[in-house]
Amino acid sequence: MTTFAERLKHAMDERHMSQSDLSAKSGISKAAISQYLSGKNQPKKDKIDRLADVLGASPDFLMGYGVEETEGGLINPEKITVREAAKILGKSDQFIRIGLQRGILPFGWAVKTSSQWSYYINPVLFSQYLSTNIEADNEENQLKDNLQSGNMVPVEQAAQLMGKTPQFIRLGLQQRVLPIGAAVKVNATTWDYYISPKLFTDFTGIEVQISSKNQR
Incomplete structure:
Protein backbone atom coordinates (compact mmCIF):
# COMPACT_ATOMS: atom_id res chain seq x y z
CA MET A 1 0.00 0.00 0.00
CA VAL A 124 -8.86 7.42 24.77
CA LEU A 125 -12.63 7.78 25.26
CA PHE A 126 -12.79 4.41 27.01
CA SER A 127 -10.01 5.45 29.40
CA GLN A 128 -11.82 8.71 30.16
CA TYR A 129 -15.08 6.84 30.74
CA LEU A 130 -13.34 4.38 33.05
CA SER A 131 -11.72 7.21 35.03
CA THR A 132 -15.05 8.98 35.41
CA ASN A 133 -16.69 5.81 36.67
CA ILE A 134 -13.89 5.24 39.19
CA GLU A 135 -14.26 8.80 40.48
CA ALA A 136 -18.03 8.36 40.70
CA ASP A 137 -17.58 5.09 42.60
CA ASN A 138 -15.18 6.80 45.01
CA GLU A 139 -17.66 9.63 45.61
CA GLU A 140 -20.47 7.13 46.12
CA ASN A 141 -18.36 5.17 48.61
CA GLN A 142 -17.59 8.40 50.47
CA LEU A 143 -21.29 9.21 50.60
CA LYS A 144 -22.06 5.72 51.91
CA ASP A 145 -19.43 6.17 54.64
CA ASN A 146 -21.04 9.47 55.61
CA LEU A 147 -24.45 7.81 55.64
CA GLN A 148 -23.28 5.02 57.91
CA SER A 149 -21.80 7.54 60.34
CA GLY A 150 -24.97 9.65 60.20
CA ASN A 151 -23.18 12.62 58.62
CA MET A 152 -25.82 13.62 56.07
CA VAL A 153 -27.73 16.82 55.35
CA PRO A 154 -31.53 16.46 55.08
CA VAL A 155 -33.10 17.53 51.79
CA GLU A 156 -35.34 20.06 53.59
CA GLN A 157 -32.38 21.64 55.37
CA ALA A 158 -30.37 21.89 52.15
CA ALA A 159 -33.35 23.46 50.37
CA GLN A 160 -33.86 26.03 53.14
CA LEU A 161 -30.18 27.01 53.20
CA MET A 162 -30.09 27.39 49.42
CA GLY A 163 -33.41 29.20 49.22
CA LYS A 164 -34.88 26.48 47.02
CA THR A 165 -37.72 23.98 47.28
CA PRO A 166 -37.09 20.38 48.39
CA GLN A 167 -38.32 19.27 44.95
CA PHE A 168 -35.59 21.37 43.33
CA ILE A 169 -32.98 19.56 45.44
CA ARG A 170 -34.43 16.12 44.72
CA LEU A 171 -34.58 16.68 40.95
CA GLY A 172 -31.09 18.18 40.95
CA LEU A 173 -29.71 15.09 42.67
CA GLN A 174 -31.66 12.71 40.43
CA GLN A 175 -30.40 14.43 37.27
CA ARG A 176 -26.86 14.79 38.67
CA VAL A 177 -26.74 18.54 38.16
CA LEU A 178 -26.25 19.35 41.84
CA PRO A 179 -22.76 18.20 42.95
CA ILE A 180 -23.70 18.04 46.63
CA GLY A 181 -24.57 14.37 46.91
CA ALA A 182 -26.40 11.57 45.16
CA ALA A 183 -29.84 10.14 44.52
CA VAL A 184 -30.29 6.37 44.50
CA LYS A 185 -33.41 4.81 43.03
CA VAL A 186 -34.70 2.17 45.43
CA ASN A 187 -37.65 1.03 43.31
CA ALA A 188 -39.99 2.35 40.62
CA THR A 189 -41.37 5.13 42.82
CA THR A 190 -38.87 5.65 45.66
CA TRP A 191 -35.55 7.51 45.80
CA ASP A 192 -33.00 7.85 48.60
CA TYR A 193 -31.14 11.16 48.78
CA TYR A 194 -27.66 11.54 50.25
CA ILE A 195 -26.23 15.03 50.75
CA SER A 196 -22.63 15.30 51.94
CA PRO A 197 -21.92 18.25 54.27
CA LYS A 198 -18.49 18.75 52.70
CA LEU A 199 -19.80 18.70 49.11
CA PHE A 200 -22.66 20.98 50.11
CA THR A 201 -20.29 23.53 51.65
CA ASP A 202 -17.86 23.29 48.73
CA PHE A 203 -20.69 23.98 46.27
CA THR A 204 -22.62 26.67 48.16
CA GLY A 205 -20.04 28.20 50.48
CA ILE A 206 -22.52 27.68 53.32
CA GLU A 207 -21.38 25.94 56.48
CA VAL A 208 -23.93 23.41 57.61
CA GLN A 209 -24.46 21.62 60.89
CA ILE A 210 -24.31 17.89 60.38
CA SER A 211 -27.58 16.06 60.86
CA SER A 212 -27.88 12.34 61.44
CA LYS A 213 -31.24 12.20 59.68
CA ASN A 214 -31.22 11.46 55.97
CA GLN A 215 -34.25 12.13 53.79
CA ARG A 216 -36.02 10.19 51.06
Whole structure:
Protein backbone atom coordinates (compact mmCIF):
# COMPACT_ATOMS: atom_id res chain seq x y z
CA MET A 1 0.00 0.00 0.00
CA THR A 2 1.85 3.02 -1.29
CA THR A 3 -0.86 5.68 -1.59
CA PHE A 4 -3.25 7.37 0.81
CA ALA A 5 -6.19 6.05 -1.22
CA GLU A 6 -5.00 2.44 -0.82
CA ARG A 7 -4.46 2.81 2.91
CA LEU A 8 -7.83 4.48 3.41
CA LYS A 9 -9.60 1.73 1.47
CA HIS A 10 -7.77 -0.92 3.49
CA ALA A 11 -8.80 0.74 6.77
CA MET A 12 -12.42 0.92 5.60
CA ASP A 13 -12.38 -2.74 4.57
CA GLU A 14 -10.98 -3.71 7.98
CA ARG A 15 -13.91 -2.00 9.65
CA HIS A 16 -16.49 -3.14 7.06
CA MET A 17 -17.33 0.54 6.63
CA SER A 18 -18.91 2.04 3.51
CA GLN A 19 -18.37 5.56 2.18
CA SER A 20 -21.75 6.55 3.58
CA ASP A 21 -20.91 5.16 7.02
CA LEU A 22 -17.56 6.92 7.07
CA SER A 23 -19.13 10.18 5.95
CA ALA A 24 -21.79 10.00 8.66
CA LYS A 25 -19.29 9.24 11.42
CA SER A 26 -16.56 11.67 10.38
CA GLY A 27 -18.68 14.58 9.19
CA ILE A 28 -16.75 14.61 5.90
CA SER A 29 -18.89 14.62 2.77
CA LYS A 30 -19.34 11.42 0.79
CA ALA A 31 -18.14 13.25 -2.34
CA ALA A 32 -14.88 14.19 -0.62
CA ILE A 33 -14.33 10.63 0.59
CA SER A 34 -14.96 9.36 -2.95
CA GLN A 35 -12.21 11.70 -4.20
CA TYR A 36 -9.83 10.45 -1.52
CA LEU A 37 -10.47 6.84 -2.55
CA SER A 38 -9.99 7.61 -6.24
CA GLY A 39 -6.72 9.39 -5.55
CA LYS A 40 -7.97 12.65 -7.06
CA ASN A 41 -7.60 14.50 -3.80
CA GLN A 42 -5.98 14.04 -0.38
CA PRO A 43 -7.37 15.49 2.86
CA LYS A 44 -5.62 17.97 5.11
CA LYS A 45 -4.21 16.94 8.46
CA ASP A 46 -7.34 17.74 10.50
CA LYS A 47 -9.52 15.56 8.27
CA ILE A 48 -6.95 12.76 8.29
CA ASP A 49 -7.15 12.81 12.10
CA ARG A 50 -10.95 12.57 11.94
CA LEU A 51 -10.84 9.69 9.48
CA ALA A 52 -8.24 7.87 11.57
CA ASP A 53 -10.30 8.29 14.74
CA VAL A 54 -13.44 6.89 13.12
CA LEU A 55 -11.58 3.99 11.53
CA GLY A 56 -9.55 3.10 14.61
CA ALA A 57 -6.35 3.69 12.67
CA SER A 58 -3.22 5.67 13.33
CA PRO A 59 -3.00 8.97 11.37
CA ASP A 60 0.59 7.97 10.61
CA PHE A 61 -0.68 4.78 9.00
CA LEU A 62 -3.05 6.68 6.71
CA MET A 63 -0.31 9.12 5.76
CA GLY A 64 2.21 6.32 5.19
CA TYR A 65 4.76 7.40 7.76
CA GLY A 66 6.37 4.03 8.26
CA VAL A 67 3.53 2.48 10.26
CA GLU A 68 3.02 -1.13 9.24
CA GLU A 69 -0.05 -3.27 9.45
CA THR A 70 -0.15 -5.31 12.65
CA GLU A 71 -0.61 -9.05 12.93
CA GLY A 72 -4.10 -10.20 12.05
CA GLY A 73 -4.78 -7.20 9.87
CA LEU A 74 -5.49 -4.80 12.72
CA ILE A 75 -4.15 -1.35 11.93
CA ASN A 76 -4.40 0.04 15.44
CA PRO A 77 -2.73 -2.11 18.13
CA GLU A 78 -4.48 -0.04 20.81
CA LYS A 79 -7.97 -0.95 19.60
CA ILE A 80 -10.13 -2.31 22.41
CA THR A 81 -12.44 -5.19 21.55
CA VAL A 82 -15.99 -5.54 22.81
CA ARG A 83 -14.96 -8.53 24.89
CA GLU A 84 -12.05 -6.65 26.49
CA ALA A 85 -14.27 -3.66 27.31
CA ALA A 86 -16.91 -5.94 28.80
CA LYS A 87 -14.35 -7.70 30.98
CA ILE A 88 -12.85 -4.43 32.25
CA LEU A 89 -16.27 -2.98 33.08
CA GLY A 90 -17.59 -6.21 34.54
CA LYS A 91 -20.41 -6.35 32.00
CA SER A 92 -21.54 -8.79 29.31
CA ASP A 93 -20.51 -8.51 25.66
CA GLN A 94 -24.17 -7.92 24.82
CA PHE A 95 -24.33 -4.96 27.21
CA ILE A 96 -21.46 -3.29 25.35
CA ARG A 97 -22.90 -4.04 21.90
CA ILE A 98 -26.38 -2.72 22.77
CA GLY A 99 -24.88 0.35 24.44
CA LEU A 100 -22.83 1.18 21.35
CA GLN A 101 -25.72 0.48 18.98
CA ARG A 102 -28.03 2.82 20.88
CA GLY A 103 -25.39 5.50 21.43
CA ILE A 104 -25.64 5.17 25.22
CA LEU A 105 -21.98 4.32 25.86
CA PRO A 106 -19.85 7.40 25.03
CA PHE A 107 -16.59 5.61 24.25
CA GLY A 108 -17.27 4.27 20.76
CA TRP A 109 -19.90 3.52 18.16
CA ALA A 110 -21.55 0.77 16.15
CA VAL A 111 -22.03 0.81 12.40
CA LYS A 112 -24.55 -1.45 10.64
CA THR A 113 -23.50 -2.76 7.25
CA SER A 114 -26.19 -4.89 5.60
CA SER A 115 -27.12 -7.40 8.34
CA GLN A 116 -23.88 -7.09 10.33
CA TRP A 117 -22.79 -4.69 13.05
CA SER A 118 -19.22 -3.45 13.38
CA TYR A 119 -18.07 -2.04 16.70
CA TYR A 120 -15.31 0.43 17.43
CA ILE A 121 -14.15 1.46 20.91
CA ASN A 122 -11.88 4.50 21.09
CA PRO A 123 -9.07 3.78 23.62
CA VAL A 124 -8.86 7.42 24.77
CA LEU A 125 -12.63 7.78 25.26
CA PHE A 126 -12.79 4.41 27.01
CA SER A 127 -10.01 5.45 29.40
CA GLN A 128 -11.82 8.71 30.16
CA TYR A 129 -15.08 6.84 30.74
CA LEU A 130 -13.34 4.38 33.05
CA SER A 131 -11.72 7.21 35.03
CA THR A 132 -15.05 8.98 35.41
CA ASN A 133 -16.69 5.81 36.67
CA ILE A 134 -13.89 5.24 39.19
CA GLU A 135 -14.26 8.80 40.48
CA ALA A 136 -18.03 8.36 40.70
CA ASP A 137 -17.58 5.09 42.60
CA ASN A 138 -15.18 6.80 45.01
CA GLU A 139 -17.66 9.63 45.61
CA GLU A 140 -20.47 7.13 46.12
CA ASN A 141 -18.36 5.17 48.61
CA GLN A 142 -17.59 8.40 50.47
CA LEU A 143 -21.29 9.21 50.60
CA LYS A 144 -22.06 5.72 51.91
CA ASP A 145 -19.43 6.17 54.64
CA ASN A 146 -21.04 9.47 55.61
CA LEU A 147 -24.45 7.81 55.64
CA GLN A 148 -23.28 5.02 57.91
CA SER A 149 -21.80 7.54 60.34
CA GLY A 150 -24.97 9.65 60.20
CA ASN A 151 -23.18 12.62 58.62
CA MET A 152 -25.82 13.62 56.07
CA VAL A 153 -27.73 16.82 55.35
CA PRO A 154 -31.53 16.46 55.08
CA VAL A 155 -33.10 17.53 51.79
CA GLU A 156 -35.34 20.06 53.59
CA GLN A 157 -32.38 21.64 55.37
CA ALA A 158 -30.37 21.89 52.15
CA ALA A 159 -33.35 23.46 50.37
CA GLN A 160 -33.86 26.03 53.14
CA LEU A 161 -30.18 27.01 53.20
CA MET A 162 -30.09 27.39 49.42
CA GLY A 163 -33.41 29.20 49.22
CA LYS A 164 -34.88 26.48 47.02
CA THR A 165 -37.72 23.98 47.28
CA PRO A 166 -37.09 20.38 48.39
CA GLN A 167 -38.32 19.27 44.95
CA PHE A 168 -35.59 21.37 43.33
CA ILE A 169 -32.98 19.56 45.44
CA ARG A 170 -34.43 16.12 44.72
CA LEU A 171 -34.58 16.68 40.95
CA GLY A 172 -31.09 18.18 40.95
CA LEU A 173 -29.71 15.09 42.67
CA GLN A 174 -31.66 12.71 40.43
CA GLN A 175 -30.40 14.43 37.27
CA ARG A 176 -26.86 14.79 38.67
CA VAL A 177 -26.74 18.54 38.16
CA LEU A 178 -26.25 19.35 41.84
CA PRO A 179 -22.76 18.20 42.95
CA ILE A 180 -23.70 18.04 46.63
CA GLY A 181 -24.57 14.37 46.91
CA ALA A 182 -26.40 11.57 45.16
CA ALA A 183 -29.84 10.14 44.52
CA VAL A 184 -30.29 6.37 44.50
CA LYS A 185 -33.41 4.81 43.03
CA VAL A 186 -34.70 2.17 45.43
CA ASN A 187 -37.65 1.03 43.31
CA ALA A 188 -39.99 2.35 40.62
CA THR A 189 -41.37 5.13 42.82
CA THR A 190 -38.87 5.65 45.66
CA TRP A 191 -35.55 7.51 45.80
CA ASP A 192 -33.00 7.85 48.60
CA TYR A 193 -31.14 11.16 48.78
CA TYR A 194 -27.66 11.54 50.25
CA ILE A 195 -26.23 15.03 50.75
CA SER A 196 -22.63 15.30 51.94
CA PRO A 197 -21.92 18.25 54.27
CA LYS A 198 -18.49 18.75 52.70
CA LEU A 199 -19.80 18.70 49.11
CA PHE A 200 -22.66 20.98 50.11
CA THR A 201 -20.29 23.53 51.65
CA ASP A 202 -17.86 23.29 48.73
CA PHE A 203 -20.69 23.98 46.27
CA THR A 204 -22.62 26.67 48.16
CA GLY A 205 -20.04 28.20 50.48
CA ILE A 206 -22.52 27.68 53.32
CA GLU A 207 -21.38 25.94 56.48
CA VAL A 208 -23.93 23.41 57.61
CA GLN A 209 -24.46 21.62 60.89
CA ILE A 210 -24.31 17.89 60.38
CA SER A 211 -27.58 16.06 60.86
CA SER A 212 -27.88 12.34 61.44
CA LYS A 213 -31.24 12.20 59.68
CA ASN A 214 -31.22 11.46 55.97
CA GLN A 215 -34.25 12.13 53.79
CA ARG A 216 -36.02 10.19 51.06
